[in-house]
Amino acid sequence: MSLDASANSAPERAPLPLGLVVAGGFVGLWVLVALFAPWIAPYDPNAVDIVHALQAPSAEHWFGTDQVGRDVFSRVLFGAQIDLLMCLAGVLPPLIIGTTVGLVSGYYGGFIDTVLMRLYDLTAAFPFFVLVLAIVGVLGPGLLNFFIALAFVAWITYARLVRAEVMAVRGSEYVQAAKCLGFSDRVTLFRHVLPNAFGPVIAYAVSDAVLVMLAGASFGFLGMGAQPPLAEWGVMIADGTRFLRQAWWICTFPGLAAISLGLGLIFLGDGLTHLSRQRAAA
Template sequence: MTTSPTSAPARGLRAYLTAENPASRRQAQLGQFYRQWRALRANPLALIGLVIVVALLAVAALAPWIAPHDPLAQNLGQRLLPPSAAHWMGTDALGRDIFSRILHGTRITLAIVLLVVISVGPIGLLIGTLSGYFGGVVDTVLMRLTDIFLAFPRLVLALAFVAVLGPGIENAVIAIACTAWPPYARVARAETMVIRNADYIAAVRLQGASHLRVVLRHVVPMCVPSVIVRTTLDMAGIILTAAGLGFLGLGAQPPSPEWGAMIASGREYIFDQWWVATFPGLAICLVALGFNLLGDGLRDVLDAR
C-alpha cells in the first residue's frame, strides 16, 4: 500500500503538535493552539461566525476595488431606484449606490470596533487585575468606580460623552471606549481573585518577585483568554452603539457611508422604498451575529473549566 508524499510530513507535524510531553515551550504553545483550533473547528456555528468575521475583514480591505460605484457620487436622476442588475441593493435619496456604500461602510465599522477594543481591553484588564490582586481599599475604590459606569445604559452614557465632545467618528470612539471598559474589569477581577491564591503565585512571591512583576507576568496572561472571549462577544454591542450614535447624527457625519447614518437617512422611505434602510440594517445584524457566534465558540474553547 502506497501513501502520498505529503502524508508522512503531515503525520509528523500532527504528532509534533499533539505530543503529550512537549520538548520545549514553543512546542507546547503550538500544540495548545492546534487543539484549540480543532475544538473550534468542531463547532459549526463558531465556524460560521469566523467566516463572517473574515469576510468582514476582506471586504474592508478590498472595498475600493470590489465596490461597483463611487459611494459618494450623487445622481439625482437615479434616486430611490429598486434593486437591479445595475444597483444590486438599489439607490438612496441622492442616487448613491447602496451596495457600494455598505461595502465602504465596513471600513468605518471595523475601524470603530478595533479602536474601541484596543483602548478598552488593556484598560479594563489592568483595572480588574489590580483590583482583584490587591483587594482592600484598592478593590473598593476601583469597583465602586466601575459600578458608577455600569449604572448607566451604555448608549445613554455614550450620548452624554458625545454631547460634550461633539459629533464625529473620533469622539464616538472615545465615548464608546469610556462606557465599554467596566465589563472587562469585572471579568479580569473575578479571574484574578481565583488566580492570586494559586500555589504558583505563592512560589513566585517567595522568590522575591515584586507585585508589579507578579501582576504583569503571571496574573494578566491568565486573564487574557477570558478578556478575549468578552471582547469578541462585546463587539456586537460596540457595533450597535456606534450605529445608534450614527443614527442619531452623533457618529460619522455625512456623506460618510456609516451604516447607522444610512438607516437614519432611509427611515422616512421605509414603507415605499424599503431597501434604503433595510440593507444597512441587515449588514449590522449579520456582522453582530458573526461576532456573537464566534464569541460563543471561543468561550467554549478558551474556558479552562
Template structure:
C-alpha cells in the same frame, strides 16, 4: 441512535453549541474584512457620487441593492460602510479592553483600599444606563467618531475590569503564584507575567461579544446624528437617511440593516465558538 443532550441552564440553538461556530464566525468575519479592504476596487460605484437621473431605483442589474434619494448606489455604500463599522468595532473595543484589563488586574492583586476605591468607581459608572451615559458624554464632546471612541473608553472599561479582577482574586491564591512569591519575584513580574496571562481568557471571549455591542452602539449613535456624519457611508447613517422612504424605497434601510445583523452574527458566533474552545462562556 445518537442521543441529544443539552447543557443545563443554557438556552440557545443546538447548532451554536457545535465546534463549527468558531469556524463559521471566523469565515464570516474574514469575508467582511475582505470586503472592507477591497471595497475601493470591487465597489461598482463611488459611494458618495450622486446621480439625479437614478434616484430611488429599486434593485436591478445595474444597481443590485438599488439607489437612494440622491442616486447613490446602495451596494457600494454598504461595501464602503464595512470599513467604517469594522473600524468602530476594533477601536471601540481595544481601548476599553486594555484599560479595563490593567485596572482590574491591579485592583484584584493589590486589594485593600485600592480595590475598594476602584470598585466604588465601577459602581458609579454602572449606576447609569450604558447608552444614556455614552450619549451624554458624546453630547458634551460634540458629534463625531473621536467623541464616540472617548465615550466607549470611559464607559466600556468597567466590564473588563470586573472580569479580570474576579479572575485575579481567584488566581492570586493558587500554588504557582505562592511559589513565585517565595522565589522573591517582584509584584510587577507576578502580576504581568504570571497572573495577567492566565486571567485574560474570559476577557478575550467577552471582547468578541462586546464587538456586537460596540457595533450596535456605533450604528445607533450615527443614526441619531452624533456619530459618523453624512455623506460618509456608514450603516447607521444609511438607515437614518432611508427612514423617510421606508414604505416607498425599502431597500435603502433594509440592506445596511442586514449588513449590521450579518456582522453582529459573525462576532456572536466567534464569541460562542471561542468560549467553547477555551472553556469560557461569553
C-alpha cells in the same frame, strides 16, 4: 514500543468547535470585504448622480441607489470599514484601560480595589446608553467623541471582569512559585497571572464588539455618531427610513449587513467563551 506508548499517552488537543470556526470565518470574510472595499466596490460610495436616484436593485446597481443616486452596494461595502473600525476603536481602549486597572486591583487589593468598586457601582447606577448619550451630547456629535464616551464608560466592566479572574488565579501554585523564585511583581503579573486570566476577557471583548457596533449604528441613526455623507450603516438606515415605502432597499441592505456581522460576532464570542471554559476545566 516506548515511543509508541508515549505517543499514545500524549494528550490530544480537542478540535475547535465547528460553530467557532464558522463564525470566525464569517467575521473574517467581513474583514476582507472591509479591507478590499476600494477594489470590490463598483462605484465611488459618495458619488452623487441625481439622474439615477432611487433606482431599484438591478444588474447595474445590485442594491439599488439612494435618494441622491449613490450606489447602495458600494456604500454597504465601505460601511463595513466604518463599523469594524467602531468595533475595534470602541473595544480596544476600554479593554486596555480596564485590563490594567483590574490587574493591579485584583492582585494588590486595598485602596485601589475599593475605589474601583465604588466607580463601578456609580457607573452601573446609570443605563449604559443614557450615560454614553449624555457624554456625546456634551462633547458634540462625531465618531471621535463617541469613542471617547465609550472609553470613559466601558472600561469599568473590563476592570471588574479582569479583577475577578485575577483574584481567582493569584493564589494558584504557579503564582506562589513565581514569588518564591524571586520574580518581580511586574513579571509575575504579565507572565503568569494575565495569560491565565485573559481568556474570558477576550471572549467578552468579542461579544462586546456587537454592542459597540449596534451602539454606533444607533448613534449614527440619531445623528450623534458618524456624520453624513460618511458611508456608515446606521447613517444609511436613518437616510432610508424617509423613503421606506418607495425605496425599501436603501435601509434594508445596510440593516441586513449590520445584522449579519452582529450575529457573526455573537457566535464568535459564544464559541470563545465555551472554549475558554473547556480549557479551564481541563
